[in-house]
Amino acid sequence: MSSPVATPPSAPDTRSKQEPVRVQRSLGARILSRPEIGAFAAAVAIFVFFFAIAPPFRSAEALSTILYASSTIGIVALGVALLMIGGEFDLSSGVAVTTSALASAMISFQFSVNVWVGVVVSLLISLAIGFLNGWLLVKTKLPSFLITLSTFFVLQGVNLGVTKLVTGTVATNNISNMDGFASAKAIFASDINLGFISLKISVLWWLLFMLAATWLLLRTRTGNWIFAVGGNQDSARAVGVPVAKVKIGLFMGVGFCAWFLGQHLLFNFASVQAGLGVGNELIYIVAAVVGGALLTGGFGSALGSAIGAFIFGMTTQGIVYAGWDPNWFKTFLGVMLLLAVLVNLYVKNSASRRK
Amino acid sequence: MTDTIIEHADNTLQVGTPLVEMEGVGKAYGAIRALEGVNLTVKAGEVTCVLGDNGAGKSTLIKIISGLHSHSEGALRVDGEEVRFSSPREALDHGIATVYQDLAVVGLMEVWRNFFLGSEIRKGRWPGAPLDITGMREIADAELKKMGIHVKDINQPIGTLSGGQRQCVAIARAVYFGARVLILDEPTAALGVKQSGVVLKYTAAARDAGLGVVFITHNPHHAYMVGDHFIILKLGRRVLDRTRSEVSLEELTGEMAGGQELAELAHELER
Numbered sequence: 319m320s321s322p323v324a325t326p327p328s329a330p331d332t333r334s335k336q337e338p339v340r341v342q343r344s345l346g347a348r349i350l351s352r353p354e355i356g357a358f359a360a361a362v363a364i365f366v367f368f369f370a371i372a373p374p375f376r377s378a379e380a381l382s383t384i385l386y387a388s389s390t391i392g393i394v395a396l397g398v399a400l401l402m403i404g405g406e407f408d409l410s411s412g413v414a415v416t417t418s419a420l421a422s423a424m425i426s427f428q429f430s431v432n433v434w435v436g437v438v439v440s441l442l443i444s445l446a447i448g449f450l451n452g453w454l455l456v457k458t459k460l461p462s463f464l465i466t467l468s469t470f471f472v473l474q475g476v477n478l479g480v481t482k483l484v485t486g487t488v489a490t491n492n493i494s495n496m497d498g499f500a501s502a503k504a505i506f507a508s509d510i511n512l513g514f515i516s517l518k519i520s521v522l523w524w525l526l527f528m529l530a531a532t533w534l535l536l537r538t539r540t541g542n543w544i545f546a547v548g549g550n551q552d553s554a555r556a557v558g559v560p561v562a563k564v565k566i567g568l569f570m571g572v573g574f575c576a577w578f579l580g581q582h583l584l585f586n587f588a589s590v591q592a593g594l595g596v597g598n599e600l601i602y603i604v605a606a607v608v609g610g611a612l613l614t615g616g617f618g619s620a621l622g623s624a625i626g627a628f629i630f631g632m633t634t635q636g637i638v639y640a641g642w643d644p645n646w647f648k649t650f651l652g653v654m655l656l657l658a659v660l661v662n663l664y665v666k667n668s669a670s671r672r673k
Numbered sequence: 674m675t676d677t678i679i680e681h682a683d684n685t686l687q688v689g690t691p692l693v694e695m696e697g698v699g700k701a702y703g704a705i706r707a708l709e710g711v712n713l714t715v716k717a718g719e720v721t722c723v724l725g726d727n728g729a730g731k732s733t734l735i736k737i738i739s740g741l742h743s744h745s746e747g748a749l750r751v752d753g754e755e756v757r758f759s760s761p762r763e764a765l766d767h768g769i770a771t772v773y774q775d776l777a778v779v780g781l782m783e784v785w786r787n788f789f790l791g792s793e794i795r796k797g798r799w800p801g802a803p804l805d806i807t808g809m810r811e812i813a814d815a816e817l818k819k820m821g822i823h824v825k826d827i828n829q830p831i832g833t834l835s836g837g838q839r840q841c842v843a844i845a846r847a848v849y850f851g852a853r854v855l856i857l858d859e860p861t862a863a864l865g866v867k868q869s870g871v872v873l874k875y876t877a878a879a880r881d882a883g884l885g886v887v888f889i890t891h892n893p894h895h896a897y898m899v900g901d902h903f904i905i906l907k908l909g910r911r912v913l914d915r916t917r918s919e920v921s922l923e924e925l926t927g928e929m930a931g932g933q934e935l936a937e938l939a940h941e942l943e944r
Contacts, residue, residue, distance in 0.1 A: 540801075542782075542789075542804070553777040553778055555760070556739075557791035
């Protein structure tokens with residue numbers, strides 16, 4: 319039996335003459351049906367645009383800054399994109415980042431322990447928040463919008479309330495003199511000099527996570543299940559996919575990403591403001607959507623979310639380099655979202671049209 | 674064409690052994706009783722046909738055997754052991770595979786991914802083990818060819834296939850994974866004459882390989898061609914339960930069309 323994938327269309331079929339000749343869809347058609355194609359085109363256009371009009375944009379330092387800004391969006395956007403492919407979304411991810419940083423800082427400082435204790439305990443807390451979101455979703459069958467909106471408010475209150483109770487202010491104490499700070503900073507927030515460019519380590523982690531997520535989505539059983547629960551939950555269950563586990567796992571994935579970014583922010587600045595993070599959840603969602611994730615689930619990619627994050631990294635910095643009022647960023651965000659949703663709809667329809 | 678069934682059939686099956694037994698099984702959705710006091714035995718090497726009008730409880734019946742819903746009364750035994758499935762995974766692990774009426778496919782996923790969804794082949798057993806993509810593509814393609822379907826590209830999303838082709842993919846998948854019991858819910862409903870013929874041949878081949886087959890249909894002609902045992906449901910209750918030797922096609926058709934009620938109606942409208 320010859321493989322239809324490896325065989326060129328002209329290969330003779332010896333079994334039957336009536337069989338229609340197999341054609342593989344053309345390379346162009348396959349590229350056009352990729353989720354990230356729209357975002358890629360937009361990223362190139364925006365890059366060229368700022369490159370042309372803003373001379374400071376052209377330096378290696380500018381690229382480093384842009385990549386850093388992109389990574390702070392992209393790490394959580396990655397988890398959010400996977401969750402959206404699985405058919406749900408998470409409004410609590412922005413404040414969950416702050417929760418993770420606050421928990422880590424306060425545990426280390428108040429108990430005077432090595433900061434790595436705080437890092438590990440805050441990981442457990444972040445995963446527990448993700449688990450709770452997923453578990454509530456599976457048990458109550460409510461829309462994820464309502465559940466994570468509730469979590470968003472709860473965490474926003476807890477962040478401020480607990481920080482005030484513990485420290486008396488709305489920021490955590492500086493932990494830069496504590497045991498283990500140097501090693502934690504090296505892992506989460508150091509600068510890496512690559513010779514021609516100096517990058518924040520978060521950029522490298524972001525790329526690593528993106529590659530791991532791409533592998534997970536396209537090459538593993540779990541990835542198959544993520545697309546299936548997002549595409550058609552009932553069908554997925556009927557053929558034996560553990561839908562509840564997949565959904566809970568995806569929320570925990572967002573929890574992990576939020577934890578990582580939280581630790582980065584903590585070890586980058588040594589102290590955290592309790593009110594941070596509100597509104598970022600929407601930026602993560604927009605980055606995932608711009609990167610080709612369908613709001614209804616079942617379609618999207620990890621690379622796409624990275625391109626989406628890169629678009630926002632370029633724009634936030636590009637507006638500054640071009641000398642414009644940074645307030646225009648939000649307008650840009652809105653326009654991009656609308657365009658992205660239209661492009662996604664078009665790509666999805668052309669992918670599922672009968673041929 | 675039928676070698677897949679023989680290859681995959683559990684070779685310990687003995688013709689005539691009861692594989693699935695239902696005793697007084699019922700199911701209520703809130704205040705609505707969809708199924709009540711149904712007895713049914715699926716034996717190895719036999720085709721059990723379940724017939725009935727819309728809303729008769731056919732779908733509820735198979736959802737209980739395939740693990741989509743658990744029954745609320747009575748007993749369900751598989752291989753003599755009492756079970757209560759809480760997910761389709763458990764039924765699949767008992768070798769029970771189902772072709773659902775809505776086909777249970779994910780439109781945006783590739784044909785081969787749909788074929789193996791939930792039962793993927795992996796290179797290794799650790800959690801992140803890679804999928805054997807080449808192997809799965811080849812198997813899916815070969816299985817579909819055996820059913821006489823030629824998709825242009827096994828990598829195309831299943832939503833781009835026609836309804837009949839999608840149905841054949843769903844059937845090919847169930848045949849491939851159903852080692853002991855095969856449940857077909859209205860498998861010929863969306864098919865033309867030729868493809869219906871293929872499905873009926875598959876059904877007969879599965880029976881000959883020793884599988885227990887449950888065939889749900891509206892169509893008594895299709896049922897009579899392959900069936901060994903016939904059950905008619907009406908409003909969630911069993912109104913007829915006969916073996917092939919006890920019933921003729923005419924009786925079956927008459928019973929399906931309404932039986933006694935139809936006779937009364939004919940009498941009433943007599944001119």
